[in-house]
Amino acid sequence: MGRRTKQSWKRNRAEWLTFLAFVSPNLVLFALFTYWPIVYSAYLSFMDWNLLTARGAFVELANYRVVFTDPQIRTVIGNTLIYACAVVCVAQALAFALALLLNRNVRGQVFFRTLAFAPHVTTTAAAALVWVLLLDPDLGPSSVLYNALGIHGPHFLASSKLALWAIVSIGVWKEVGFASIFFLAGLQTLPRDCYEAAELETDSGWKVFRHLTLPLMSPVVFFLSVSGFIAAIKAFDVVSVMTQGGPVYPASSTYVYHLYRLAFQEFRAGDASAFAVVFFVITVAITGLQFRLARKWVHYGD
Amino acid sequence: MKKILHYHADHSRVIACAILCVTCVQCSSPRSEDPSGPVAITYWRTLSGAAGNAQDKLVAQFNDSQQAVRVTAEFQGSYTDLGKKLITASAAHTGPDVTQLGTYEILQFVRSGVLVDLKPFLDGPDGIDTSDWPGTMREAGEVDGGVYWLPFNVAAPVLYINTDAFKTASIAAAPKTWTEFFADTRALTTKDSSGRVQRAGTALWTDVWPYLSAIWSEGGELTSKDYSRITLNDPVAVRVLSEFQGLVRDGAAIVPDTASGGHRAAFKNGRAAMILDSPASFTDIFAQSAGFTPAVAAYPTGAAGTILAPGGGGLAMLAVTPENKRAAAWSFIRFLLAPQQLAFFAKESGYAAFTEASRKAAGDTLKEARFAVVHEALPHLKGDFSINMSPAVRESFSEAIQKILVDLADVNTALDAANAKAQQRIQNEIAKNKK
Known part of the structure; x- marks a missing residue:
């Protein structure tokens, strides 16, 4: 018995070493560029540090008090939630509709699928620059429309009330194609026999969609909700290129852009780290909530 | 199967060792510099287009003018990008020897010990005569009695x-x-x-x-x-x-x-x-x-x-510059601020030849209407960046x-x-x- 355990351990050890050899390059990179920054940010959140001196001073919870008393935090969190919710909800609704269309045996399906996915693979910074031009009411293509209508179009990016919505529209545009590909993949794996049975029960396409397609697609909706929300609340590049949080800061600033500004424009690395830790906690909490709520509406074919 | 596992295990050890060795070699190899050769100075700059090209030409002129110091200019993007890169470099205790610098970072950098006080160089035997600098421009980079920033690409609105x-x-x-x-x-x-x-x-x-x-x-x-x-x-x-x-x-x-x-x-x-x-x-x-x-x-x-x-930017020396290289770094700063070079830079870039001597060196070329407007404005510059700092x-x-x-x-x-x-x-x- 003892000998067998020893042999098994020897074999396991060899397997472990092989396993470690294969995962270690990735693990090292993750540890260096993901886990260590998280830990270090948590450490910095208790320090008063301006990024320049060798060491900061330990300030206990002072930086967290700054987070919760920051006069701009409400606007920044509000903007981030508006952006994330709008991108996730609107993009998913449009993507689902697009996927349903693409799922029919239309000619040139591959072409349309590629067309739908193209925005997602376009660099956000480049896409944002193109959108800046598209939205310009004096120079962009929209100016032709405004002139034809005899109206002076809105300057989206120069208006505190509209700038955020310009950013949201780009977020939606980029997300629709990505989500539609997942929805389409999901739709194409749905069991045919269920639909054949449903056809015997009802003629209503809406009922089939509501009571069959939607529940069967709920895992895809759930996956896209979680991954899309996490990606959306991290929005930074589109804000940086298009508005820098303005035109009157923080009219269109997101949480991540705000903490970047604190760190690199105001030299408040400690405060920015506290913002980052709070952001991490919020993200984990929202994701946890999404998983908890998922038990009520996500069906895994059971 | 056992053999295969042993084979894999041996290989994994070899791979792990190889990764470790390569990493160690990468980490431990210092920037080699020949002690008998010219002193190597790195200059980080901003400004693209004409003003960027003019700086590269000035660096080439400096390198051609002497053998003791070799300057390498590195473009780092906009003022904001440059500022951020300097912050990151400073946090890692590295960075260039001389840098172009906007006005936003001066105070924070000085307070954090990132910049070298240039006053001993400025007032030393190889210093610069600032008596013909306009208004209070010499005071623009003064903090607590030291001079940490010197105007270079000066703009009058x-x-x-x-x-x-x-x-x-x-x-x-x-x-x-x-x-x-x-x-x-x-x-x-x-x-x-x-x-x-x-x-x-x-x-x-x-x-x-x-x-x-x-x-x-x-x-x-x-x-x-x-x-x-x-x-x-x-x-x-x-x-x-x-x-x-x-x-x-x-x-x-x-x-x-x-x-x-x-x-x-x-x-x-x-x-x-x-x-x-x-x-x-x-x-x-x-x-x-x-x-x-x-x-x-x-x-x-x-x-x-x-x-x-005043708008524009200036020059600063970073504290990471070793003591034995600072004289060489200063010689480069002094070169850039010499009348001939300021005149050259003004003609090429549109910035001001902000000293009286550099305007004389520029001769008639700066008398064109648009240049004249800028140069007539220079005496009215107030070297106070406190709003920015x-x-x-x-x-x-x-x-x-x-x-x-x-x-x-x-x-x-x-x-x-x-x-x-x-x-x-x-x-x-x-x-x-x-x-």
Whole structure:
């Protein structure tokens, strides 16, 4: 018995070493560029540090008090939630509709699928620059429309009330194609026999969609909700290129852009780290909530 | 199977060792430098286009002029990008030896020991004669008695005008005073029959810089250099910014967003008849203005005379530069600030040959109208970057200007709030600096 355990351990050890050899390059990179920054940010959140001196001073919870008393935090969190919710909800609704269309045996399906996915693979910074031009009411293509209508179009990016919505529209545009590909993949794996049975029960396409397609697609909706929300609340590049949080800061600033500004424009690395830790906690909490709520509406074919 | 596993295990050890060795070698290999060769100096610079090329030419001239020091110039993007890279480099205790530097970072960098005090070099045997520097420009980079930043690419603000628009509006000359500027802006604005603005009198931007000169020239003051007095709500500032806001309310001024090219694009496209800007934009504006003839005029003057806020950037030496390389780094700075080189840079870039000696060295080439405007403005520069240097003051005032010009907020309320915010935050900054 003892000998067998020893042999098994020897074999396991060899397997472990092989396993470690294969995962270690990735693990090292993750540890260096993901886990260590998280830990270090948590450490910095208790320090008063301006990024320049060798060491900061330990300030206990002072930086967290700054987070919760920051006069701009409400606007920044509000903007981030508006952006994330709008991108996730609107993009998913449009993507689902697009996927349903693409799922029919239309000619040139591959072409349309590629067309739908193209925005997602376009660099956000480049896409944002193109959108800046598209939205310009004096120079962009929209100016032709405004002139034809005899109206002076809105300057989206120069208006505190509209700038955020310009950013949201780009977020939606980029997300629709990505989500539609997942929805389409999901739709194409749905069991045919269920639909054949449903056809015997009802003629209503809406009922089939509501009571069959939607529940069967709920895992895809759930996956896209979680991954899309996490990606959306991290929005930074589109804000940086298009508005820098303005035109009157923080009219269109997101949480991540705000903490970047604190760190690199105001030299408040400690405060920015506290913002980052709070952001991490919020993200984990929202994701946890999404998983908890998922038990009520996500069906895994059971 | 057992053999295969052993084989894999052996291989995995070899791979792990190899990765470790490569990593160690990468980490431990120092920047090799031949002690008998020339001293290698790294220079980080900003500015693209003509001003960037001119700097590269100056570096080549320096390298050709002597054998002892070899400078390598590295472009680091915009002032903001350069600032961020310097912060990152400083955190890692690395970076260039000499850098071009805007004004935002000076104070924080000095307080954190990132910059070298240049005063011993400046006043030493191989120093620079600053007696012909205009106004208080030598004091611009002074902090606590040391000199940490020296002006290099200096800009005096100017007024760009659309000469065709002036002719159409029957205005003979560019406005000389702020009162004339506000009146001309309204007169230059054209509207169609439905009241839509066809061309605004001016396009404004929400940076602090263009308004600072107007406030100073009208007799206002926003901060003292040591921040013991902060008056962002100075009655003169309220009056001046109310005038600018009035232009926006009347449709005589527009405030375009930066991403679309901002005020500069509006002027080049003929959507605005005047802009307040830097002479560094000479090349772009004169080459790209469409359908009209642009010209440069002097910045308007005010009740207190002409007092101008300098723009542009300067030079600094970083504390990471080893002691034995600092003389070489200084020799490069001194070269860039020599009359011949400043004259060359001015001719190539549009920035000012800001010393009397460099203007003489430039000869007739700087007598062309647009260069002359800049050089006549130089004696009026006030070397005070206190608004820029403190993030508390800078961000508070900048946000107030945005609210006033974009959201058309009440000027008094916006400036009172900015002043209160700046005063509260400056106390924190002073307390941190004392620590």
